Amino acid sequence: MSAVASSPSRPARKPASSATAGADPExxxxxxxxxxxxxxxxxxxxxxxxxxxxLAAVALPAAAALWGSGSWPSALTYxxxxxxxxxxxxxxxxxxxxxxxxxxxxxxxxxxxxxVDGVLAVLEGLGWTGVTGLAVVLAWWAGGADTGRRALRTxxxxxxxxxxxxxxGLWEPAMETLALMVVAVAASAVVGALLGLAAxxxxxCEKLLRPVFDTMQVMPAFAYLLPFVLxxxxxxxxxxxxxxxxxxxxxxxxxxxxxxxxxxxxxxASVSLGxxxxxxxxxxxxxxARRQMLLGLNQTIMMxxxxxxxxxxxxxxxLGDEVFTAxxxxxxxxxxxxxxxxxxxxIWLDRTTAAAGERLDAAPRPGSGRLPRVLRxxxxxxxxxASVAASAVAGKEWPxxxxxxxxxxxxxxxxxxxxxLGSGLPLVGGTETWSENFARWxxxxxxxxxxxxxxxxxxxAVAALALLVGTWRTxxxxxxxxxxxxxxxxxxxxxxxxxxxxxxxxxTLLLGFAVGVLAARAEPLERAIRPVLDVxxxxxxxxxxxxxxALFNASRxxxxxxxxxxxxxxxxxxxxxxxxxxxxxxxxAxxxxxxxTWQQLRQVQLPLARPALLLAVNQGVVLVLAIVVIGGLVGxxxxxxxxxxxxxxxxxxxxxxxxxxxxCLGVVLDRITQPAAAHRR
Numbered sequence: 001m002s003a004v005a006s007s008p009s010r011p012a013r014k015p016a017s018s019a020t021a022g023a024d025p026e027x028x029x030x031x032x033x034x035x036x037x038x039x040x041x042x043x044x045x046x047x048x049x050x051x052x053x054x055l056a057a058v059a060l061p062a063a064a065a066l067w068g069s070g071s072w073p074s075a076l077t078y079x080x081x082x083x084x085x086x087x088x089x090x091x092x093x094x095x096x097x098x099x100x101x102x103x104x105x106x107x108x109x110x111x112x113x114x115x116v117d118g119v120l121a122v123l124e125g126l127g128w129t130g131v132t133g134l135a136v137v138l139a140w141w142a143g144g145a146d147t148g149r150r151a152l153r154t155x156x157x158x159x160x161x162x163x164x165x166x167x168x169g170l171w172e173p174a175m176e177t178l179a180l181m182v183v184a185v186a187a188s189a190v191v192g193a194l195l196g197l198a199a200x201x202x203x204x205c206e207k208l209l210r211p212v213f214d215t216m217q218v219m220p221a222f223a224y225l226l227p228f229v230l231x232x233x234x235x236x237x238x239x240x241x242x243x244x245x246x247x248x249x250x251x252x253x254x255x256x257x258x259x260x261x262x263x264x265x266x267x268x269a270s271v272s273l274g275x276x277x278x279x280x281x282x283x284x285x286x287x288x289a290r291r292q293m294l295l296g297l298n299q300t301i302m303m304x305x306x307x308x309x310x311x312x313x314x315x316x317x318x319l320g321d322e323v324f325t326a327x328x329x330x331x332x333x334x335x336x337x338x339x340x341x342x343x344x345x346x347i348w349l350d351r352t353t354a355a356a357g358e359r360l361d362a363a364p365r366p367g368s369g370r371l372p373r374v375l376r377x378x379x380x381x382x383x384x385x386a387s388v389a390a391s392a393v394a395g396k397e398w399p400x401x402x403x404x405x406x407x408x409x410x411x412x413x414x415x416x417x418x419x420x421l422g423s424g425l426p427l428v429g430g431t432e433t434w435s436e437n438f439a440r441w442x443x444x445x446x447x448x449x450x451x452x453x454x455x456x457x458x459x460x461a462v463a464a465l466a467l468l469v470g471t472w473r474t475x476x477x478x479x480x481x482x483x484x485x486x487x488x489x490x491x492x493x494x495x496x497x498x499x500x501x502x503x504x505x506x507x508t509l510l511l512g513f514a515v516g517v518l519a520a521r522a523e524p525l526e527r528a529i530r531p532v533l534d535v536x537x538x539x540x541x542x543x544x545x546x547x548x549x550a551l552f553n554a555s556r557x558x559x560x561x562x563x564x565x566x567x568x569x570x571x572x573x574x575x576x577x578x579x580x581x582x583x584x585x586x587x588x589a590x591x592x593x594x595x596x597t598w599q600q601l602r603q604v605q606l607p608l609a610r611p612a613l614l615l616a617v618n619q620g621v622v623l624v625l626a627i628v629v630i631g632g633l634v635g636x637x638x639x640x641x642x643x644x645x646x647x648x649x650x651x652x653x654x655x656x657x658x659x660x661x662x663x664c665l666g667v668v669l670d671r672i673t674q675p676a677a678a679h680r681r
Contacts, residue, residue, distance in 0.1 A: 048467055052460075052475070060456050069454040072486035080488050081653035088230060088652045095233070109237040112183070116236050120179035126388055127396040128171055131178075132162040133387020137380045139348070142356040154355045161344040168337045169403035170319065174345070177308055177318035180236065184243040184304045189297055192248040196255025196296070200289075201281075206256060213249045218666040220626040221246060221307055221541065222643050225314050226659045230652055239311035247303040254296030258289025291357065298353040305346055306540040310630070313647050319345075323542055327633055332550045333410035339546045346538040414550045421551075435557035443556055447499040451492055458495075459483060465672040478671040481664040490661040496638035497628060497665060500556055504563040504624045509617060512568050516575025516616075517601065526576060533569040541566060541627055545634050559631020559640075567623035571616045578612020579605050618673040625669060629662055639665070 067073035095101050123131055139158035143151030165174045199206040224246045228238040270284040286293075312320030319338040326335035422432035429437070450458070459479055466478035485494045519526040544562040552558040582605045590604045606613070632640020639658045646655015 045468060049464060052463060052467055056460055060460065063456050064454070067455075069456065071451065072455045072491035076487060077489045078487050081657055084656050085651075085653035091230060105231060108241070109232050112237040112240045113235075115183045116179050116240060119182045120175060123175045123179055124396060127391025127394070128162075128166060128398045129390040129394050130384070130388035131175070132159065133390075134384055135159075135162055135348070136387075137383050139352045139355070141376070141380060142352045144355070150355055150358065154351055157351050158348050161348040164344055165341045166398040166402060167404050168341060169398075169400075169405065170322065170338055170341050171398040173318045173322055173338065174341055177305075177320065177342075177345070180240060180243070180308050180316060180318060181301075181304055184240055184247065184308060185301050187240075187244045188247040188300045188304055189251055191244060192251025192296065192300060193255055193293070195248065195252035196293075197259070199252060199256035200259025200285075209252070213253060214670075215663075215667070216246075216249050218622050218625075218670040219663050220629045220666060221310050222626075222629050222640065223659045223662050223666075224307070225311060226643065226646065226652065226656050229314050229647065230656065234315040234647075236316060238314050239308065239316035242311060242314075243304055243307040246307045247300045250299035250303060251293075251296040254292045254299070255289065258292030258296075259285050261289070261292070294353065294357045298350065298357070301349050301353060302346065302538060305342070305349065306542075309342055309540045309542045312542075313633075313644065320542060323546070324633070327545060327549065330549060330554055331407070331411070332414045332546060333407035333412075335546045335549075336410050337406055339543045342543055343535070343539050346540060347535065350534075350538045417550060418553075431551045432553065435552040435555050438557050438560075439555065442503055443499060443560075446503060447496055450495040450499055455486060455491070462668060462672060469672060469674065474671050474674075478668045481667040481671075484664045485661045488657050488661055490639065490642075490657060493638045493642065493658070494661050494665055497640070497662075500560055500563075500628045500631070500636065500638070501621070501625050501665075501669065504560040504567070504628060505617075505620055507560070508564045508567045508571055508620045508624060511564065512571025512616065512620065513575055513613070515568075516572045517579060519572065520576045520579035520605075521597075521601070529572070533572060536565070536569045539566075541630055544627060545630065549634050554635035556631070556636055558634050559628055559636035562631060562634075563624045563627035566627045567620045570619045570623060574612055574616040574619065575609075578609035578616070581612070582608045614673070618670065621669045621673050622666070625662075625666055 067075055095106075126134065135158040136155045140151050140155035143154035165171060195209060199209050224242040225238070228242045232238040232241065266284055266288060270280045308316060308318065309320035309323070312318065312324045319342050322338035323335050323342070326332070326338075417431070421430050423430040425433075459482060462482050463475045463479045467475040485491060515529070519529060544566050545558070548558040548561045548565075552561060586604050586608060587600060590600045595603065628636060629640040629643070630636075632638065632642070632644050639662050642658030643655050643662070646652055646658060
């Protein structure tokens with residue numbers, strides 16, 4: 001027997017038949033492709049959207065058959081303006097007789113008015129020299145109270161700010177703004193600190209306050225004004241209370257963050273020394289959280305200034321009223337002076353609080369010009385006393401002969417820009433040409449597309465986008481918010497506002513990502529644009545409208561341009577931070593494999609920076625919406641115009657519904673752009 005035949009592990013092969021001996025071997029069948037359903041469920045996005053698709057397939061045909069497929073059906077629209085108008089009439093009739101006003105709201109209103117009037121009386125009593133001296137001393141003290149560069153630079157900023165305000169002839173409205181600012185900042189800081197303490201020390205309070213703060217963050221500033229006008233009427237009390245509620249959340253959030261981020265080792269050491277809960281709070285947690293709390297105070301001050309200026313539309317007075325009156329007449333020259341004063345006040349306040357924060361971490365250096373600690377209060381008190389005494393000689397009010405009017409030359413410059421740069425420039429056209437073409441080729445088609453789309457398709461699109469980035473709860477919230485807009489009868493106006501927001505957002509992201517990527521990879525460019533971004537982030541919202549009106553007149557393009565400029569700094573900064581925090585090991589691995597600069601950016605840095613880029617999109621949406629709504633003052637129309645019309649004509653039914661629609665639109669945009677991690681908190 002042969003070796004092959006006797007081998008137990010290799011059986012004998014059967015001889016091929018004559019019919020198949022010369023034939024090719026049978027081709028192997030390819031593996032069966034998975035079915036469509038399996039391919040859909042195999043993808044994470046498909047698994048999320050499949051239940052929504054099934055639900056839509058069942059519900060949408062019935063909805064389309066019942067209510068049509070055009071704009072929002074009238075059968076699902078409810079009259080909310082009439083009840084609001086009746087409520088407004090009842091409040092006006094009973095404001096001086098009902099117990100709710102006599103024993104509660106009237107006391108709040110009166111105390112708010114008394115507080116602002118009292119601070120204004122103090123400022124007027126100090127005189128222009130006293131106020132300037134006090135501001136300089138406070139800035140000097142915040143900068144270190146010495147003869148070092150930081151203290152002198154901060155004091156010089158304060159001196160320059162008040163000198164320019166006086167030269168522009170705006171001393172009196174500036175004092176009105178500062179009086180309202182002082183009371184608003186004090187109240188906002190106290191309220192925010194108390195809420196932050198509660199959220200920082202109690203998980204239950206933090207869980208309850210978080211959704212409230214999230215909703216307040218996406219609400220444009222305009223939306224805060226109307227409810228308080230309804231309760232307190234037009235005037236300082238409404239402006240003050242709206243400002244306090246608008247500006248308190250940053251202080252609360254950062255106080256809570258500081259308390260929760262306290263060093264566990266320091267807290268453990270405090271416990272080991274026998275400190276009780278209150279002792280640990282005062283001696284350990286609050287001192288460790290002071291850096292975050294000071295940052296919260298800085299943000300609160302900036303938001304107070306922004307709202308105080310904007311509240312001029314409800315009778316707050318001050319510099320904001322000067323800007324509002326000038327913009328309503330499209331008088332750029334008259335608006336620029338108060339706009340400059342507002343920007344200078346913002347820079348002064350920002351630099352002062354920033355210097356105080358830097359001083360917390362700066363160690364004293366020998367020979368740096370630091371005054372002895374004992375002499376600092378004496379020097380500060382002497383400087384304030386001398387400046388107050390000087391007002392007896394120089395007078396309480398800024399001298400009329402020391403003022404300069406810039407309205408005429410600025411208006412002349414605007415006229416020249418309109419005549420020479422508005423249109424007719426070779427190749428580029430001009431600003432008015434750009435504005436008209438942008439409206440014709442971008443805004444109008446986008447608005448027509450949104451308003452012409454079936455209402456149920458927009459609801460489905462919002463639900464799908466929210467579900468992709470979040471959870472079913474996110475999708476339900478966003479869809480309900482958009483449906484509420486239609487139910488209030490503001491479907492068309494809201495989609496008009498949405499078209500402007502989307503156009504401004506695309507421009508903001510294109511510019512912001514491009515500049516952010518370049519700045520992240522080029523350190524000199526980042527250093528060059530940093531002071532520009534700092535100034536842009538300190539400017540109140542109202543001020544952005546002044547230059548764009550000069551370039552584009554009152555139009556939707558002007559509002560969108562202001563929104564882009566306002567939101568750009570945040571997008572650039574977040575992009576730079578995200579790209580620079582890329583894992584160095586991943587970049588080194590890419591370089592070792594021979595990746596080019598473009599490949600490193602496209603395949604390593606941008607994918608790893610995706611959470612930061614998504615956060616930039618979310619922040620861009622919120623900031624763009626805030627300015628697009630205010631753009632109703634300069635021709636933006638839509639919901640912003642409804643708010644302004646309701647305030648000016650006392651048609652609070654129109655104003656309140658427009659404000660509610662703005663809030664709903666903000667919730668929709670926030671939910672479909674917020675990173676998924678935020679929804680799982």
